[in-house]
Amino acid sequence: EPEVTQTPSHQVTQMGQEVILRCVPISNHLYFYWYRQILGQKVEFLVSFYNNEISEKSEIFDDQFSVERPDGSNFTLKIRSTKLEDSAMYFCASRDRGVGGELFFGEGSRLTVL
Amino acid sequence: QKEVEQDPGPLSVPEGAIVSLNCTYSNSAFQYFMWYRQYSRKGPELLMYTYSSGNKEDGRFTAQVDKSSKYISLFIRDSQPSDSATYLCAMIDTGFQKLVFGTGTRLLVSP
Numbered sequence: 001e002p003e004v005t006q007t008p009s010h011q012v013t014q015m016g017q018e019v020i021l022r023c024v025p026i027s028n029h030l031y032f033y034w035y036r037q038i039l040g041q042k043v044e045f046l047v048s049f050y051n052n053e054i055s056e057k058s059e060i061f062d063d064q065f066s067v068e069r070p071d072g073s074n075f076t077l078k079i080r081s082t083k084l085e086d087s088a089m090y091f092c093a094s095r096d097r098g099v100g101g102e103l104f105f106g107e108g109s110r111l112t113v114l
Numbered sequence: 115q116k117e118v119e120q121d122p123g124p125l126s127v128p129e130g131a132i133v134s135l136n137c138t139y140s141n142s143a144f145q146y147f148m149w150y151r152q153y154s155r156k157g158p159e160l161l162m163y164t165y166s167s168g169n170k171e172d173g174r175f176t177a178q179v180d181k182s183s184k185y186i187s188l189f190i191r192d193s194q195p196s197d198s199a200t201y202l203c204a205m206i207d208t209g210f211q212k213l214v215f216g217t218g219t220r221l222l223v224s225p
Contacts, residue, residue, distance in 0.1 A: 004157075033212070043158065043202065045212040056212055091157050093213075102148070103204075103213055105157040 002026040004106035006092050012112045016081050021109045023075045023092030032075045033093040033103070034067065036060070043091065049075065082113045117141050120203055120216030129225050133190040137203035137216045140184065144205040144214075147179050149188045152200045152218065161201075162188065193223045 005024045013019050025032050034046040047057040049067055066078045075094075079086055089108040095101035120137045127133055135149075146165055150158035162177035164170045164186075170177045178187040186205075190197055200218040 042217045043215040048212055102160055102163050104160060107157040110155070
């Protein structure tokens, strides 16, 4: 069964360092998302991406965050200068169409900022 | 008022019980409703997906949407210990840009 894959599964970094989280969405999907979940809290929307551009972003997604689809298969989230409060699970998700498409999530990348 | 409200639980039931999980929402533009299951430190796994009001059944799971009351439910019949997880309701409007999640209800099914 097709699935969304994410790497790394866990990354530990020092505050102020840059981090790139990688995702391979399901191959025929066109819409891509990043969500995050701070431990014990709800899953929060960060950004949606379609047709090589951001279609919507939340207030969490500030100038420290960026997304990119560098090739036909990968979708990345970059955090330029990590803060302690960036520690969370980051989930990538994708869907195949604009209306009525189910959203499928990856297993997540756990980011720990020290 | 939060967009989506969900009781965090935990909800503890014995094996074989019927489980009812619920969410309320405030945004009348929500048209698509989903239930996800999340095991600890894992990604959300899509369980049920419904459009507008009505019922949908899949095996032991039934999803119910009442748009007039802005209320959705997930029923689990013959609950199993393996059903122990956090259940997240999620919904999206016709603009379909972002999925909005509830806080999740932690379910514990004891043998």
